[in-house]
Amino acid sequence: MNHPYLEVTGLKKSYGFKPILRGIDLSVEPGQCMALLGANGAGKTTLLRILAALTSPGAGTVRIGGLDLARDAHQARRLVGFVAHQPYLYDELTALENLLFFGRLYSVRRCKERAGVLLERVGLAKRAGERTSALSRGQAQRLALARALLHEPRLLLLDEPDTGLDEEGIALLETLLQEHRQAGGAILLTTHHLERALLWSERIGLLSGGRLTYQSETGGLEAGSVREVYQEALR
Amino acid sequence: MTFLEQVLAILWKDIRCELRSKQTWMGMGLFALLVLVIFNFAFDLRVDNKAAIAPGALWVAFVFASLLGLGRTIAAEREKGLMDRLLLCPVDRKAIYLAKLLGNLLFIGVVELVALPVFAALFNVPLFAGSLLPIVLLGTLGIASVGTLFSAIASATQARELLLPLLIFPLIVPVVIGAVRATGALMVPAANEPPWLGLITAFDVIFLSISMLTFEFVVEE
Amino acid sequence: MALAKHETGIEQRDAGHTSKRKDAHFPYISLLLGVLSFTGMLVSICMIFLYAPMDAVQGEPQRIFYFHVPMAWLGMLGFGVVAAAGIGYLITKDERWDWAARASAELGAIFITLALVTGSIWGETIWGTWWTWDARLTTTLILWFIYISYLMLRSYLGRTPSSARAGAVLAIIGIIDVPIIYESVNWWRTLHPAQQVGVAGALPPSVVLTLMISLASFTLFYTFLMIQLYQLQRLQTLAQRLRAHLM
Numbered sequence: 001m002n003h004p005y006l007e008v009t010g011l012k013k014s015y016g017f018k019p020i021l022r023g024i025d026l027s028v029e030p031g032q033c034m035a036l037l038g039a040n041g042a043g044k045t046t047l048l049r050i051l052a053a054l055t056s057p058g059a060g061t062v063r064i065g066g067l068d069l070a071r072d073a074h075q076a077r078r079l080v081g082f083v084a085h086q087p088y089l090y091d092e093l094t095a096l097e098n099l100l101f102f103g104r105l106y107s108v109r110r111c112k113e114r115a116g117v118l119l120e121r122v123g124l125a126k127r128a129g130e131r132t133s134a135l136s137r138g139q140a141q142r143l144a145l146a147r148a149l150l151h152e153p154r155l156l157l158l159d160e161p162d163t164g165l166d167e168e169g170i171a172l173l174e175t176l177l178q179e180h181r182q183a184g185g186a187i188l189l190t191t192h193h194l195e196r197a198l199l200w201s202e203r204i205g206l207l208s209g210g211r212l213t214y215q216s217e218t219g220g221l222e223a224g225s226v227r228e229v230y231q232e233a234l235r
Numbered sequence: 236m237t238f239l240e241q242v243l244a245i246l247w248k249d250i251r252c253e254l255r256s257k258q259t260w261m262g263m264g265l266f267a268l269l270v271l272v273i274f275n276f277a278f279d280l281r282v283d284n285k286a287a288i289a290p291g292a293l294w295v296a297f298v299f300a301s302l303l304g305l306g307r308t309i310a311a312e313r314e315k316g317l318m319d320r321l322l323l324c325p326v327d328r329k330a331i332y333l334a335k336l337l338g339n340l341l342f343i344g345v346v347e348l349v350a351l352p353v354f355a356a357l358f359n360v361p362l363f364a365g366s367l368l369p370i371v372l373l374g375t376l377g378i379a380s381v382g383t384l385f386s387a388i389a390s391a392t393q394a395r396e397l398l399l400p401l402l403i404f405p406l407i408v409p410v411v412i413g414a415v416r417a418t419g420a421l422m423v424p425a426a427n428e429p430p431w432l433g434l435i436t437a438f439d440v441i442f443l444s445i446s447m448l449t450f451e452f453v454v455e456e
Numbered sequence: 457m458a459l460a461k462h463e464t465g466i467e468q469r470d471a472g473h474t475s476k477r478k479d480a481h482f483p484y485i486s487l488l489l490g491v492l493s494f495t496g497m498l499v500s501i502c503m504i505f506l507y508a509p510m511d512a513v514q515g516e517p518q519r520i521f522y523f524h525v526p527m528a529w530l531g532m533l534g535f536g537v538v539a540a541a542g543i544g545y546l547i548t549k550d551e552r553w554d555w556a557a558r559a560s561a562e563l564g565a566i567f568i569t570l571a572l573v574t575g576s577i578w579g580e581t582i583w584g585t586w587w588t589w590d591a592r593l594t595t596t597l598i599l600w601f602i603y604i605s606y607l608m609l610r611s612y613l614g615r616t617p618s619s620a621r622a623g624a625v626l627a628i629i630g631i632i633d634v635p636i637i638y639e640s641v642n643w644w645r646t647l648h649p650a651q652q653v654g655v656a657g658a659l660p661p662s663v664v665l666t667l668m669i670s671l672a673s674f675t676l677f678y679t680f681l682m683i684q685l686y687q688l689q690r691l692q693t694l695a696q697r698l699r700a701h702l703m
Contacts, residue, residue, distance in 0.1 A: 015616075016614065016615065016616050016696075016700065017615075017696050017697045017699070017700030017701075018700045018703075019700075019701075052323060053322075053323075054319055054322055054323060054456065055456040056455070056456065074325045075325070077323065077324060077325040078325050082323055084319075086319075088319060088320040088323065089320070090248065090252055090320070091252075092251065092252040092255040092256055093248070093251065093252065093255075097251075101244065101248050102324065104236060104240070104244045105236065105241065105244060105245075105321075105324040105325070105326050106324060106325065107236045131255075381629065384625070384629075385626075388609070388622045388625065388626070391613060391618065391622070392609070392612040392613060393612065394612060398605075398608065398609065398612065401601075401604075401605045401608065402605045402609065402626065404601070405598045405599075405601040405602045405605065405630075405637075406602070406629060406630065406633050408598055408637050408640065408641070409633070409636045409637055409639075409640035412640045412641065412643075412644050413640060416644065429643040429646070431643075434636075434639070434640060434643070437636075438636060441632065441636075442629065442632075442633075445628065445629060445632065446629070449625045449628065449629075452546055452621045452624070452625060453618075453621060453622055453625055456618060
C-alpha cells in the first residue's frame, strides 16, 4: 500500500530544442487521485502523453505498477487508461464497434458484455449503434471514458476530462473516478478548474515553466490560499 | 491476442472505415482506366511494336495507381496524432505495419483488377491470367512494402505528396525493371531470360522484413 | 579549417545531457589528415598526369578514370557511412551519430555528383554521347537520387529525433537496395548491350598503382572533410539549442 503506483523521477522533455519539461518528480499511490493545474502550454499534456507511452521522455524514469516504462512499455500500456483532448475514436465506426475494436486490441475478455455494461454506465446504451461522428462533443467524451475503462486499467490518466461535459456528465465523471479510487486504482488528471481539483483529489500540483512549483495534500486546504499561488503561476 | 489476430483486427477496422467514407476507392478505379486510355493515344501501338511497349505502359499505370493508394494513407494521417489511437494500445508495431500494408495492397489490387482486363482489351493483348498474376502480385507487393513504410515517414512533412514519390521511385527500380521484363517475357518468350520473378521475390522478402522491423522507429515519437 | 575549440559558458550551463559529454574536437587528427591528404592529392595529380601511361585506345581523356573511380567509390562509401551512423543512432539514440550521418550525406552527395559528371564526360569522349544507360552510370544516377531524397527528407523534418530516425531508416533501406539495383540494371543491360563506360582488359601495374594512390588520397581527403563537416553539424545543433534557450 505504501508503494506508489505511479512514480515519476527527474522527467525532462524538449520538443526540438525547446524544453517543455525541466525535471518533474511526482508520485501517486493506489487509491489516490492527483490533480495537476497549470497554464496552457505549461506541459501538462506532454507529461500525460509520456506517461501514456505515446512519447518518449528526454530524460528521467517513469514507473507504473513497478514496471519501468522505458523497458516494459507494452505491459505498462495494459495498465493505463488515457482520456486525452482528442477522443481517440474512429468516426466512421459506431460507438459499440469502437469499444469492440479497442477491446480486441487490449485482449479484453467477454468483450461484448463488457462494452455493453460500460455503454450503459456512461449513458450511451441507446446510441450504441450510431456512428461516432454523429455524437455530440459531450457524448464522444463519455465514449472516450468508456474506452479508457474498457480494459480495467490500474492507472487513469485524464487530460482536462471536464471540458465538453454537461452537469450530468461531470457528475458521472466524478462517480466513475470515485469508483476507480475505491477499487484501488490511481488517477492523475489535469484541469483548469481549481475547485474541482480540490474536491476530487487527494494531492494537487502546479505545473509552471516545466516544473512542479507547488505540490500539496488537499486535505484541509482552503481554496483561497491556493488560489493566490495558482494566479501567480498563471502569469 | 496473437500477432495475426492483431493484424486482422486493424485491417478489418481500416477496411470498414474506408468503405464507409467512400472517398478513395472509386476514384482509384477510374484513374487506372483513364491512364490506360491516355496511353493508347500517347503510344502508337502498331502490331509490331506492341509487345515492346505494352508491359511498360501497364506497369507505369500500376506504379501511379500504387502511388495514389499509398497517398490515401498519407491523407488519412494528415491530422496529427491519428496513429496515437493505435499506439496507445499494447499492439505490436509490426502488426500495424502489416495491417497497413495489406490494406494498401487491397486497394491497389482493386485498381489492378479493373485495369488488367481493360488493358487486354485496349491493346489486344491476350490475358493470360494464370502466369501474369504472380508477377502482378509480387511486383505490387514490392512497391507497397517500401511504400507503406515511407508513407508513414512522409506523412510527417508538409510536402508529403512530393516527397513520397521522390523517396520511393529510386528504391523500387529493381521491381519495376523485373516486373516489366517479366511481363514482356510472357508476351514474347525469349531465351536466356534472367530470373526476374526470383529477383522480385528476393526484393519482396528482404524489404518486407526490413520495413516491418524499422516501422516502429518511424511511427513512434 | 573549422576547428571548433571554444565552448561558451552558456553551453556548459545547459542542463541538457550533452553538457557532461566530451565532444571530440579532433584538432590533432584533423591537422594530420589535412597535411596527409594535401600531400596525397599533390602526389596523385603528378602521377595521374605524368606517371600513368596514356591509354592506347582512348587517349588522354582516359585519365578521367583516376578521378572518376575514387569519386564513385567515395559516393558509395559515404552512403555506407550514413547507413552505419543511422544504425548507430537507432541503437544508442546519441545525436552524435546523427551528426556523422548528416555530414557524410552532404559529403557523399557532392562526390556522387562529381562521379556522375566525370562519368558523363568520360562517356562523351569515348562514345560521343553524354549519357549511356550502362549499369554503373545508371546505378550511380539512382544513388544520386537516393542521396537527394535523403537530404530533402532531413531538410523537411528538421533537427529532431524523429528526423534522425527517419533518415536512418531511409539510409538502411537504401544501402541494402543499391547492390540489388545494380544487379537488376546489369541484367537489363545484358539484353540490350550498350556502350560501357570504363576501361577494358587487364590493367598494367603502373595504372593500378596510380589508381591505388588516387583512391588512398581521395579517401584521406574524405576523412578530413568528414571531420570538418561533423564539427559543423555539432555547431549548428548547439547554435539552435542556444537560440531556443534564449527565446
